[in-house]
Amino acid sequence: MGALGPGDRLVWTVVALLALGTYALRLSFIQLYGTVEAFPPWVERALAYVPAAVMAALVFPALFALDGTVAGLVNARVLAGGLAAVVAWRTRSMLLTIVVGMGVLWLVTALSG
Amino acid sequence: MTFRTDFVDGGTAIAPLLPAGATVGLVTGVAATTVGLDPVQALSMSVFVYSPTVMLAAFKLLDAGAPVAVVVAGALVVGVRFSMLSLSIAPYFERDSTRSKWAMAYFLWTPTYALSIERFSAEPGTSRTGFYLGTAIPLWVTVQAALVAGALFGASVPAGWQLGFVVPLAFIALLMRFLSDRAAKVAALAAGVLAVAGAGLPLGTGLLVAAVGGTAAGLAIDRLGGR
Numbered sequence: 001m002g003a004l005g006p007g008d009r010l011v012w013t014v015v016a017l018l019a020l021g022t023y024a025l026r027l028s029f030i031q032l033y034g035t036v037e038a039f040p041p042w043v044e045r046a047l048a049y050v051p052a053a054v055m056a057a058l059v060f061p062a063l064f065a066l067d068g069t070v071a072g073l074v075n076a077r078v079l080a081g082g083l084a085a086v087v088a089w090r091t092r093s094m095l096l097t098i099v100v101g102m103g104v105l106w107l108v109t110a111l112s113g
Numbered sequence: 114m115t116f117r118t119d120f121v122d123g124g125t126a127i128a129p130l131l132p133a134g135a136t137v138g139l140v141t142g143v144a145a146t147t148v149g150l151d152p153v154q155a156l157s158m159s160v161f162v163y164s165p166t167v168m169l170a171a172f173k174l175l176d177a178g179a180p181v182a183v184v185v186a187g188a189l190v191v192g193v194r195f196s197m198l199s200l201s202i203a204p205y206f207e208r209d210s211t212r213s214k215w216a217m218a219y220f221l222w223t224p225t226y227a228l229s230i231e232r233f234s235a236e237p238g239t240s241r242t243g244f245y246l247g248t249a250i251p252l253w254v255t256v257q258a259a260l261v262a263g264a265l266f267g268a269s270v271p272a273g274w275q276l277g278f279v280v281p282l283a284f285i286a287l288l289m290r291f292l293s294d295r296a297a298k299v300a301a302l303a304a305g306v307l308a309v310a311g312a313g314l315p316l317g318t319g320l321l322v323a324a325v326g327g328t329a330a331g332l333a334i335d336r337l338g339g340r
Contacts, residue, residue, distance in 0.1 A: 010181060011154055017185040018171060019161035025195040027218035031211075033203035042332065049331030050201040050324070051230055052297040053304035054194065054223070055288035057323035060305030062281035065312035077278065084282050088289040094129035101282035105275060 076112065080105035114236075116243035123247020126228045131255045133283035134224070136276050138256040141165040142263020148172045152264040159260050163219065163253070167192045193321055198226045205233045205241055213242055220249035227287040300331025 033039075063081040084101030087093070138159075145155035145168070162168055171188035179187070198221055206214055225248045232244050292298050304327020311319025 008149075011150065011158075013181055014171060014175070014184055015154075015158045015161055017181070018158075018167060018188055021185065021189040022162050022164050022167055022192045022195060023219065025189070025192050026199055026221040027215065028196045029200035029203040030206055030214050030218050030221070033200075034207040042336075044204075045335055046328050046332045047201050047204075049297055049300040049328045049335070050197055051227060052288065052291040052301040053327030053331065054197065054324045055227065055284050055291060056301035056305040056327060057308040057320050058223070058284045059281050059288055060308045060323075061312045061319070062278070062284075064309045077281075080278070081281065081285055084285050085289060088286045092290070094283065094286040097286040098129065098132065098279055098282045101285070102275075102278065105278055109273075109275070 076105055076108040079108055114238050114240055114243075116240045119240040119243035120247035122232075122239075123228070123244040123249075124251055125247075126232070126244075127224065127248040127252050129286075130224050130228075130283050131251060133279045134252050134255045135259040136279045137165045138259030139263040140277060141168055142260040142265075143267055144169055144172045145260070145264050146267055148175045150264070152261055155264040156257060156261055159257055163256075164192055164195070164222070165256070165260075187315075190318060190321075194324060195221060197324055198223065202226055202230060205229075209242065217242065217245060220246065220253065222249070222252070224252060224283070224287070225249045227290075231290050296331045296334040299334045300327045303327045303330035 059081070063075075063077045080101045083104050084097045087100045088097040091097070141159065142152075142155055145158070150158065158168060159165075167188045170191040171184050174184040174187045199218070202221070206217055209217070225245060228248050229241070229245045232239055233241055288301060292301060304323045307326045308319055308323035311322050313319070314322070
């Protein structure tokens with residue numbers, strides 16, 4: 001049994017508040033853009049770098065950090081992720097990137113385990 | 114280009130990412146059962162909130178016995194990155210009707226965002242709502258179906274398969290598409306290092322610091338003329 005009982009009213013309170021909150025965060029600038037004064041030019045320039053920064057911020061910890069601690073520079077995930085990155089860069093194929101990455105991860109895990 | 118053809122293009126673009134979406138949904142469904150949600154509650158939550166990361170954060174806090182205010186505040190901190198995606202994609206939807214903006218906002222999620230931004234800047238003539246929804250709707254259906262499967266069947270996938278790694282691999286494929294110039298590469302490297310350094314920060318605030326810091330680093334190189 002988990003933290004909540006069945007039919008717990010707490011669940012629906014949390015669901016309602018989270019639904020409103022996440023939706024507001026998503027809608028925020030899509031709604032505001034163009035209705036408020038123009039953003040300063042540097043904001044527009046900065047927006048060009050958001051995609052690369054967000055993607056890297058999601059990728060790096062999955063390779064180099066586990067459970068909040070730095071896992072080291074060489075591990076199965078780094079090898080798999082590194083080769084996957086080369087494949088992604090050379091082929092632009094998402095499917096091939098994922099297949100190669102998982103293949104290397106399983107291979108390295110099997111060989112080292 | 115029409116709504117219909119660009120919708121199909123969006124569907125084609127998202128197809129290779131659907132296994133990653135399914136994995137995320139599955140993991141979230143399993144996590145939902147561990148805090149005592151039944152499949153109907155889990156699916157309702159996912160339909161209304163539509164963010165596995167926000168939900169997983171909420172589950173972690175619920176499991177720790179945190180009060181509602183802390184659960185909601187903590188989980189929403191994890192969702193703050195949505196406002197960055199919102200700001201980044203907002204110029205492309207500026208001329209849309211309010212109704213369309215509200216619908217686009219509901220589906221705003223990292224894979225849809227990344228594919229759409231890439232397409233919108235490469236092909237200005239794209240039917241933006243068409244392509245965007247073409248990526249968003251198949252992903253939505255996949256995530257919700259996988260979440261129900263996870264909530265129903267629990268953790269029957271062996272942990273040794275490390276299926277969760279599909280998710281960072283999908284993001285690696287997306288990341289490589291954005292390393293167009295030197296400033297973007299610096300932005301990515303700075304964000305990556307910051308994210309690893311901040312991995313121990315509570316509630317995923319490290320991700321936020323990293324995204325903002327990386328963007329600032331890219332902007333700095335841009336301003337120095339080092340593109």
